[in-house]
Amino acid sequence: MGKMTISLLLWLCCCLPLEAAALRIAVNDAPPYRIVNPPFFGGYYIELIQAAGKLAGLELQFIGVPLKRAFQMLENGEADLMLGPNRTPEREQFLLFLDNASFPAEDKVFIVARPEMVIHALSDLQGKRIDVLAGADYHPDIDRAGLLNKHELNSYSQGLQRLLRNRSDLVIIPEAQADYLLRELKLSLIKSPFHLRGTPSYLAWSRRTYDAPTALKLATGLQQVLEGVQGKTIRARYFR
Numbered sequence: 001m002g003k004m005t006i007s008l009l010l011w012l013c014c015c016l017p018l019e020a021a022a023l024r025i026a027v028n029d030a031p032p033y034r035i036v037n038p039p040f041f042g043g044y045y046i047e048l049i050q051a052a053g054k055l056a057g058l059e060l061q062f063i064g065v066p067l068k069r070a071f072q073m074l075e076n077g078e079a080d081l082m083l084g085p086n087r088t089p090e091r092e093q094f095l096l097f098l099d100n101a102s103f104p105a106e107d108k109v110f111i112v113a114r115p116e117m118v119i120h121a122l123s124d125l126q127g128k129r130i131d132v133l134a135g136a137d138y139h140p141d142i143d144r145a146g147l148l149n150k151h152e153l154n155s156y157s158q159g160l161q162r163l164l165r166n167r168s169d170l171v172i173i174p175e176a177q178a179d180y181l182l183r184e185l186k187l188s189l190i191k192s193p194f195h196l197r198g199t200p201s202y203l204a205w206s207r208r209t210y211d212a213p214t215a216l217k218l219a220t221g222l223q224q225v226l227e228g229v230q231g232k233t234i235r236a237r238y239f240r
Contacts, residue, residue, distance in 0.1 A: 022061040023214070025049065026070035026079040029155055032180040032238035033084055036064040044238045045083040045103070049203070051230055052221035058214065066154045068135030077208030084201040086137050096210050101203035101219035108138055108196035109178050111171045111189050113163045119170060119192040128169040131159035138172055139196050157181055163189060174198070176239065183240075 029036040035043035041062040053060045073079040075094040087097045110119035122141050125148055134152035153159045159171035225231045
């Protein structure tokens with residue numbers, strides 16, 4: 001190959017626009033927000049971000065992993081985004097929470113199998129076998145309480161099944177996820193009257209891969225979807 005041909009090829013490579021890499025979104029199975037059954041990805045948050053990505057002209061790639069692994073991937077720069085984590089000082093060390101791309105707060109509830117196990121206050125957790133999602137954040141008195149008997153789950157549906165087999169006394173779970181799973185799995189379990197007040201969830205970006213212009217485009221698209229008819233239509237599919 002002559003020098004002229006090589007020079008021409010190099011010039012073309014430099015001048016042709018490079019295709020933007022897909023945004024890598026780490027998602028755990030948490031219906032109705034994130035429904036993960038690869039190759040299928042659905043749920044409220046996922047449909048919203050798919051619509052926002054389309055408006056922004058961005059390609060999205062979903063990676064189905066447990067929640068704890070999703071945080072690790074963003075901390076290491078192996079993924080770019082998460083959908084719906086709560087903001088905590090620990091997470092802010094490696095995540096940027098987009099204030100212009102937040103989701104409504106959701107209470108946490110305590111699901112039990114027997115009336116005598118119903119939770120009325122945080123003090124009722126003492127001596128109970130408690131199932132929590134690995135990597136999830138609930139409340140300082142729960143997350144940092146070394147004396148509580150906690151068992152980490154990969155999914156909340158696993159925890160509800162453990163309740164039925166008397167392998168735990170309660171599951172702490174976001175309320176919408178509890179309602180969805182109890183309805184879809186047709187489980188006769190009890191939602192305790194005591195709730196933990198929720199905090200907003202966010203679109204969170206890895207500090208290792210954050211790109212401000214792309215983040216702005218995606219957040220703007222998300223707000224347009226949430227404020228429009230499409231957002232209401234998506235929500236109606238998952239919340240009754």
